[in-house]
Amino acid sequence: xxxxxxxxxxxxxxxxxxxxxxxxxxxxxxxxxxxxxxxxxxxxxxxxxxxxxxxxxxxxxxxxxxxxxxxxxxxxxxxxxxxxxxxxxxxxxxxxxxxxxxxxxxxxxxxxxxxxxxxxxxxxxxxxxxxxxxxxxxxxxxxxxxxxxxxxxxxxxxxxxxxxxxxxxxxxxxxxxxxxxxxxxxxxxxxxxxxxxxxxxxxxxxxxxxxxxxxxxxxxxxxxxxxx
Ligand SMILES: Nc1ncnc2c1ncn2[C@@H]1O[C@H](COP(=O)(O)OP(=O)(O)O)[C@@H](O)[C@H]1O
Ligand SMILES: [Mg+2]
Numbered sequence: 001x002x003x004x005x006x007x008x009x010x011x012x013x014x015x016x017x018x019x020x021x022x023x024x025x026x027x028x029x030x031x032x033x034x035x036x037x038x039x040x041x042x043x044x045x046x047x048x049x050x051x052x053x054x055x056x057x058x059x060x061x062x063x064x065x066x067x068x069x070x071x072x073x074x075x076x077x078x079x080x081x082x083x084x085x086x087x088x089x090x091x092x093x094x095x096x097x098x099x100x101x102x103x104x105x106x107x108x109x110x111x112x113x114x115x116x117x118x119x120x121x122x123x124x125x126x127x128x129x130x131x132x133x134x135x136x137x138x139x140x141x142x143x144x145x146x147x148x149x150x151x152x153x154x155x156x157x158x159x160x161x162x163x164x165x166x167x168x169x170x171x172x173x174x175x176x177x178x179x180x181x182x183x184x185x186x187x188x189x190x191x192x193x194x195x196x197x198x199x200x201x202x203x204x205x206x207x208x209x210x211x212x213x214x215x216x217x218x219x220x221x222x223x224x225x226x227x228x
Contacts, residue, residue, distance in 0.1 A: 010089040011059040015066040016119065027063045030181075030212055031071065034064075037209040038179060044151060045177035047080075047206070049161045049170035051193035055185035056214035058086045061160035069122035073155040076114065078125045080159040080173060082134040085127035087160055091117045098128030102146050103137045110149060123154070134162075139172040147176060164197040174206030182208060186215040 015024045034043065048061040058081070065077040078099055079087035088095035097113045102125075114123045131137055150157055159177065161170040174180040180201055184194060194211075201208050 008084050008086045008089060010092075011062055011086055013062055013066060013090065015063040015070075024063075024067070027060075027067045030060075030064060031067045033210060034179070034181070038207075041178070043178045043209070044155065045147060045157045045159070045179070047159045047161055047170060047174045047177050047180040048183060049174070049180065049197070049201075050163050050183040050185070051165050051189055051197035052163045053084075053166070055163070055189055056183045056212075057081075057163070058090070058160050060181070060183050060212050060214065061158050062087065062090050065122055065124075065158050066119050068156050068158070069119050072121065074121050074123075074153070076123050076125060076150060076154040076157045077117075078150075078157060078159045079127040080138065080169070081162045082127045082130055082138070082169070083162050083167070085130075087124055088126035091115075091124050093117070093124055093126060095126040095128065098126035099146075100128035100131045100134075100137065102128070103140065103142050104131070106142070110146070111153075114150075114153075125150075135168050135172060138169050143173075144176055164200050165193060171200055171204035171206065174201055174208075175204045178207060179209040180206045181210055181212055183212045183214055186213070 015027050018024055048057050050057050061077060065075050069075040077087055079085045080099060082100055093115045101113060102108055102110055114125050116123050159173055161173060164170050182197060198208060
């Protein structure tokens with residue numbers, strides 16, 4: 001783990017460990033809905049965020065990345081939560097260099113930093129060392145260049161991001177990407193916070209394509225489902 005990194009934990013890759021489960025199937029449904037959300041223009045860059053912390057952003061981002069890769073798309077999961085990164089831990093990768101390294105050093109070739117995962121078609125870009133100013137570097141011109149470069153090698157880039165309520169990072173990146181998905185967690189997300197998050201994203205001109213409902217308890221026969 002790089003210096004200054006916050007201690008975080010891996011998230012469950014249900015779509016890998018239980019590929020035929022109801023939950024994995026729900027993630028495939030989310031995939032289908034995302035694919036059909038933009039009819040005129042193919043969605044190539046997607047931000048995952050939520051109102052507050054621990055609502056399932058990273059879990060949804062990682063599992064969605066797996067099912068999109070399963071469909072044959074070349075997928076890159078980017079850990080753009082430079083404050084509480086989890087992607088490297090989840091995919092048992094190292095996080096010595098990552099997104100922050102690319103943003104700080106123009107000379108670095110992203111091919112040398114992007115790591116293949118055990119899932120075919122799925123690569124990951126860890127967060128890299130924690131910078132002092134995450135919002136600033138995510139909002140930089142350099143970030144736009146990096147996104148453009150990455151798009152030459154991947155069909156879909158998924159950005160795992162911090163929550164909207166506390167920092168501006170997700171707003172900033174939502175404005176630079178094709179679509180944003182909001183994760184809502186049962187018994188955790190407050191309605192007002194969700195409305196505030198949606199409003200903040202709309203102010204940033206984000207294209208909010210829908211909400212992923214993440215249920216913490218098995219109250220229904222599946223834990224995740226989706227509506228727009
Ligand atoms: N539906 C769920 N049921 C049980 N635990 C969950 C569920 N969704 C997420 N978690 C757990 O909650 C914690 C926070 O999830 P995470 O995806 O890291 O949230 P975020 O990225 O929004 O902070 C993790 O430990 C994760 O394993
Ligand atoms: Mg997270």
